[in-house]
Amino acid sequence: xxxxxxxxxxxxxxxxxxxxxxxxxxxxxxxxxxxxxxxxxxxxxxxxxxxxxxxxxxxxxxxxxxxxxxxxxxxxxxxxxxxxxxxxxxxxxxxxxxxx
Amino acid sequence: xxxxxxxxxxxxxxxxxxxxxxxxxxxxxxxxxxxxxxxxxxxxxxxxxxxxxxxxxxxxxxxxxxxxxxxxxxxxxxxxxxxxxxxxxxxxxxxxxxxxxxxxxxxxxxxxxxxxxxxxxxxxxxxxxxxxxxxxxxxxxxxxxxxxxxxxxxxxxxxxxxxxxxxxxxxxxxxxxxxxxxxx
Numbered sequence: 001x002x003x004x005x006x007x008x009x010x011x012x013x014x015x016x017x018x019x020x021x022x023x024x025x026x027x028x029x030x031x032x033x034x035x036x037x038x039x040x041x042x043x044x045x046x047x048x049x050x051x052x053x054x055x056x057x058x059x060x061x062x063x064x065x066x067x068x069x070x071x072x073x074x075x076x077x078x079x080x081x082x083x084x085x086x087x088x089x090x091x092x093x094x095x096x097x098x099x100x
Numbered sequence: 101x102x103x104x105x106x107x108x109x110x111x112x113x114x115x116x117x118x119x120x121x122x123x124x125x126x127x128x129x130x131x132x133x134x135x136x137x138x139x140x141x142x143x144x145x146x147x148x149x150x151x152x153x154x155x156x157x158x159x160x161x162x163x164x165x166x167x168x169x170x171x172x173x174x175x176x177x178x179x180x181x182x183x184x185x186x187x188x189x190x191x192x193x194x195x196x197x198x199x200x201x202x203x204x205x206x207x208x209x210x211x212x213x214x215x216x217x218x219x220x221x222x223x224x225x226x227x228x229x230x231x232x233x234x235x236x237x238x239x240x241x242x243x244x245x246x247x248x249x250x251x252x253x254x255x256x257x258x259x260x261x262x263x264x265x266x267x268x269x270x271x272x273x274x275x276x277x278x279x280x281x282x283x284x
Binding site: 001002003004005006007008009010012013014016017018019020021023024025026027029030032033034036037040043044047048050051052053054055056057059060062063064066067068069070071072073074075077078079080081082084090092093 | 104131165195246267271276
């Protein structure tokens with residue numbers, strides 16, 4: 001039988017992979033993809049608790065998370081494009097002017 | 101092994117393989133395709149968790165919309181790189197150590213708590229996710245039930261979300277337009 005712990009464990013594994021992806025990659029596009037992975041992990045959690053408690057609020061919230069993820073992807077990728085036009089590179093380490 | 105559990109592990113394996121592929125693949129286009137695999141696996145898990153509407157939205161918005169955005173940006177940005185160029189950040193090794201610690205320590209606690217909670221509150225009747233009682237009548241179907249909760253209890257957040265999408269759209273257009281002018 002699939003329990004809440006199965007879903008929560010899976011969501012935690014995916015979230016950790018997303019965190020590591022944000023930390024280890026140099027390419028801004030891959031970092032954005034890792035953020036999407038983390039949002040997906042949160043959604044798995046919300047749906048799992050909705051299933052456990054028999055309450056639809058979790059599913060409604062996961063729809064809101066998907067809306068925010070779509071907006072985040074649109075803005076983030078527009079920023080990647082702007083950075084590429086400015087630096088001819090999509091690497092995070094090339095955008096380090098703010099370092100003191 | 102009962103079939104439900106078998107398919108849960110199958111879809112979980114697909115999701116985790118996709119997620120690992122996103123992080124370890126050198127070319128962003130390969131990462132994007134692994135991300136698509138992961139999204140589709142998550143959609144299958146939603147169907148298993150009786151969240152059919154969220155599964156459909158996941159396929160339409162993520163696998164459809166967000167994926168197309170990523171692929172367009174990769175097409176515009178990606179340049180062929182030498183295979184020798186390093187693709188990991190300088191902090192990669194400490195980050196991997198942190199990730200391992202995070203997974204073992206925090207993940208262990210969280211999963212333990214979830215197991216305890218699942219023991220205390222047994223899983224609700226699956227039919228509860230497809231029905232909502234409205235006065236005297238009961239609606240049927242996950243989509244209709246989610247719709248009622250969304251428009252009845254969460255109308256204000258829903259409207260704010262539409263405003264958010266409008267702002268995001270205008271922002272993306274403005275950010276993209278300035279780069280077009282540089283090419284004129």
